[in-house]
Amino acid sequence: MxxxxxxAERLARVVGPAHVLLDSDLRASYETDWTRRYxxxxxxxxxxxxxxxxxxVMRLCAEAGAPVVPQGGxxxxxxxxxxRGGEVVVSLQRLTSLEPVDSTAGEVTVGxxxxxxxxxxxxxxxxxxxxxDIASRDSATIGGMIATNAGGIRVLRHGPMRAQLVGIxxxxxxxxxxxxxxxxTKDNTGYDLPGLLAGSEGTLALVTRARLRLIPLLAARAxxxxxxxxxxxxxxxxxRVRAIPxxxxxxxxxxxxxxxxxxxxxxxLPFAKAYPTYLLVECTARNDPMPDLxxxxxxxxxxxxxxxxxxxQRDALWAYRERHTESIxxxxxxxxLDVALPLARLEEFAGNVRGRLxxxxxxxxxxxxxxxxxxxxxVNVLGLEPDDDRATDVILRYVAELGGSISAEHGVGIAKTxxxxxxxxxxxxxxxxxxxxxxxxxxxxxxxxxxx
Ligand code: MLT
Ligand code: ZN
Numbered sequence: 386m387x388x389x390x391x392x393a394e395r396l397a398r399v400v401g402p403a404h405v406l407l408d409s410d411l412r413a414s415y416e417t418d419w420t421r422r423y424x425x426x427x428x429x430x431x432x433x434x435x436x437x438x439x440x441x442v443m444r445l446c447a448e449a450g451a452p453v454v455p456q457g458g459x460x461x462x463x464x465x466x467x468x469r470g471g472e473v474v475v476s477l478q479r480l481t482s483l484e485p486v487d488s489t490a491g492e493v494t495v496g497x498x499x500x501x502x503x504x505x506x507x508x509x510x511x512x513x514x515x516x517x518d519i520a521s522r523d524s525a526t527i528g529g530m531i532a533t534n535a536g537g538i539r540v541l542r543h544g545p546m547r548a549q550l551v552g553i554x555x556x557x558x559x560x561x562x563x564x565x566x567x568x569x570t571k572d573n574t575g576y577d578l579p580g581l582l583a584g585s586e587g588t589l590a591l592v593t594r595a596r597l598r599l600i601p602l603l604a605a606r607a608x609x610x611x612x613x614x615x616x617x618x619x620x621x622x623x624x625r626v627r628a629i630p631x632x633x634x635x636x637x638x639x640x641x642x643x644x645x646x647x648x649x650x651x652x653x654l655p656f657a658k659a660y661p662t663y664l665l666v667e668c669t670a671r672n673d674p675m676p677d678l679x680x681x682x683x684x685x686x687x688x689x690x691x692x693x694x695x696x697x698q699r700d701a702l703w704a705y706r707e708r709h710t711e712s713i714x715x716x717x718x719x720x721x722l723d724v725a726l727p728l729a730r731l732e733e734f735a736g737n738v739r740g741r742l743x744x745x746x747x748x749x750x751x752x753x754x755x756x757x758x759x760x761x762x763x764v765n766v767l768g769l770e771p772d773d774d775r776a777t778d779v780i781l782r783y784v785a786e787l788g789g790s791i792s793a794e795h796g797v798g799i800a801k802t803x804x805x806x807x808x809x810x811x812x813x814x815x816x817x818x819x820x821x822x823x824x825x826x827x828x829x830x831x832x833x834x835x836x837x
Contacts, residue, residue: 496593499526635667709754735753
């Protein structure tokens with residue numbers, strides 16, 4: 386290592402010179418986000434191997450007054466995991482410990498750098514599943530998923546990452562380690578630190594390990610892809626399936642997205658013709674949940690349908706939903722607006738948002754999809770320069786008008802700081818700032834994220 390950077394030299398003595406990346410080629414993949422919309426230079430990237438090394442890295446960064454951007458699998462979508470200009474990127478990817486599954490408790494303790502797919506495989510071997518699933522499972526890390534309180538396709542049944550957390554280990558700005566991994570389901574002794582850190586987007590502490598609640602492995606699945614001419618029709622079916630005990634996912638997407646996925650993934654359209662609106666419904670149980678799903682759909686109104694209990698056919702149906710993200714990315718650099726609406730206003734929003742956008746930003750090309758049972762729509766906008774915020778402004782103001790949230794699951798990051806006040810009160814924001822000030826008084830943890 387030939388750098389004269391004294392902090393880099395000190396950190397190299399902690400983590401080993403091979404894990405302080407100064408070379409711009411080596412740093413590049415840590416400096417640009419997955420959408421390519423957000424990028425900036427880091428001072429350097431440091432890759433500690435365990436909690437003790439993270440603590441020492443943070444102690445030395447704090448001593449040097451060096452701002453830090455924590456990073457997991459770099460699958461975030463709001464620019465909160467990449468440097469903005471000269472921060473030290475602390476990659477948690479080497480914290481890959483996988484402790485044995487505690488079958489009695491139905492829990493497991495894992496390192497922040499374990500990917501979701503690795504966790505799923507690990508717990509599967511012990512007969513368990515994990516409550517959160519997202520399409521980026523091969524890259525997204527547990528630490529990053531906690532930091533962003535990731536949601537995904539199973540929230541309606543199991544809740545987001547916060548709901549899976551039984552305990553947490555994290556390193557504070559000055560290097561203090563908070564360790565609450567007691568393996569206690571009940572622990573009402575003061576503030577809920579795991580719950581606080583979930584969704585804090587790396588602004589309060591760096592998550593290093595977590596104790597996670599597991600779910601029974603439910604291997605039998607019934608999946609239905611249904612087509613409608615309107616969102617109202619899809620919502621009528623949501624009302625019919627909502628009470629199925631084995632219901633696990635209800636996803637919505639539209640003609641614009643299906644046609645895009647078909648083109649980019651080289652797939653045929655799911656039905657003989659394209660329809661305006663699609664609903665993907667999935668139930669999981671120990672025994673085939675198809676009779677329950679079929680009974681709920683009996684008499685329901687839809688224009689076309691495909692139902693399956695088979696693994697391969699199921700994957701084929703899910704491809705139309707899960708390949709939205711990559712297909713949109715292949716088309717251009719998207720503006721990703723991840724919003725929540727009260728379900729009572731979702732039809733109105735989905736019906737009007739394209740028109741509102743066309744009226745003020747005609748070159749914007751919206752593609753909608755999302756987790757409809759949670760009132761969560763992903764409004765992706767193509768056709769705009771990365772720093773053109775006009776579409777964001779129109780859409781987030783409309784969301785606020787309808788009583789929604791400007792971020793359902795992706796977080797605020799740096800993408801939405803300007804609009805936070807639309808759906809969080811001044812009292813809320815002041816309280817969050819007070820927490821930030823208490824935990825990170827020097828403001829070195831992920832500066833700019835959430836508050837701007
Ligand atoms: C999804 O639901 O697929 C994820 O939130 C990713 C995305 O919004 O592109
Ligand atoms: Zn999502």
